[in-house]
Amino acid sequence: MAHAFLLLVRRDLRIALRRRGDVLNVLVFFLVAASLFALGVGPSPELLRAMGAGVVWVAALLAAMLSLPRMFAADLAEGTLEQMLIAPQPLGVLVAAKIASHWLLTGLPLALVAPLIGLQYQLPADALAVLLAGLLIGTPVLSVLGAAGAALTLGARGASVLLGLLLLPLYVPVLVFGAGAVLAAQSGIDAGAQLALLGAFLAVSCVVGPLAACAALKIALD
């Protein structure tokens, strides 16, 4: 089982390495979208500091959404997905591998770049640390729930719009607690509670997301 998981992660990373544009697109979108807000509201330091956490989180959500339609689409078109469904491996393990590689290729780079944008918004060092921690816990949620959404909209017309309508409401708690943790740190309150809630949300989505994704994939290929 671990072998099947690693096999698929290795394959997806190898493919991503050969088409770096896909990964870079997401990162560049994130950087540009988050920077636009700063340009739009003007150079008032108080205003920037107050909205920095929210902007970074919203931009991260949108950037992660951007890459979701591709999660299963290429595998479906090639026929790899049907081979995955009839492989003698539990489908849940293969879906978990798809989620893991999606996070490694979008969530993780987004989280690592985010402190740079935080600097742009003049966030203090401890708030940056909380921002990074929050994103490291929160972005896997985006990949896990995103997998369910991507599987449900697989092959549908206008999949990316549908995906947004389906997922953005589910992402609201991640946004609220993720940005809330940074705001708490900025006002000198312990951010542990918000981060713990993010963790709880991750745990719940890890149970629900892959199950929904497996069921949706089976229906999509029926």
Add this chain to the structure above:
Amino acid sequence: MLETRELSCERGGARLFAGLRFALGAGALLRVRGPNGSGKTSLLRILAGLTRPAEGEVLWRGRPLDEDTRREMVFIGHASALSDDLTVLENVEFILELNGGKADRSEIKIALETFALERVAHMPARFLSQGQRRRAALARLALATEVPLWLLDEPFAALDGEAIEQLSALATAHLAAGGLLVLTSHQEVPIAAPATDTLVLQG
């Protein structure tokens, strides 16, 4: 070994076939024929466990299909299951390992030679022609001789004469060794089998 009971299939509200029942033993070849849209691909997908039949069931060694029975089956559909960004060798290696096989690179190279793909082995699959893609998808059969059940959907489509000969030789050897083969084909390709059946779907 492979048995269907009162199998029926519906696609898009239309009934393609109903009450289909057959049983295949070791060394049996089943040719599925019928006009376009008569349900040949649907039947193969049902046998592979991808599509759920409207009624009836498929039994392998007397048991319904599950994760373990999949180890004993190879399904090659219309799509070649090749990633454009991986080389032919990497693609074949991946699909073999996904199916629980241990893929040895030198063995894969021999399998690729069977289908005259050694020159493109290290080329990304996006540069392959339609026939070469098809051959790359079929190359895993040369390493799947231990897997008893082969389900092949239009395996001869887009293949040249030499590749058709190679494939029918592989199939003949597989059947002689007691394997089972279910294939759909519009072409009349000679495959020697201990037992040959033809199933005609009317559409």
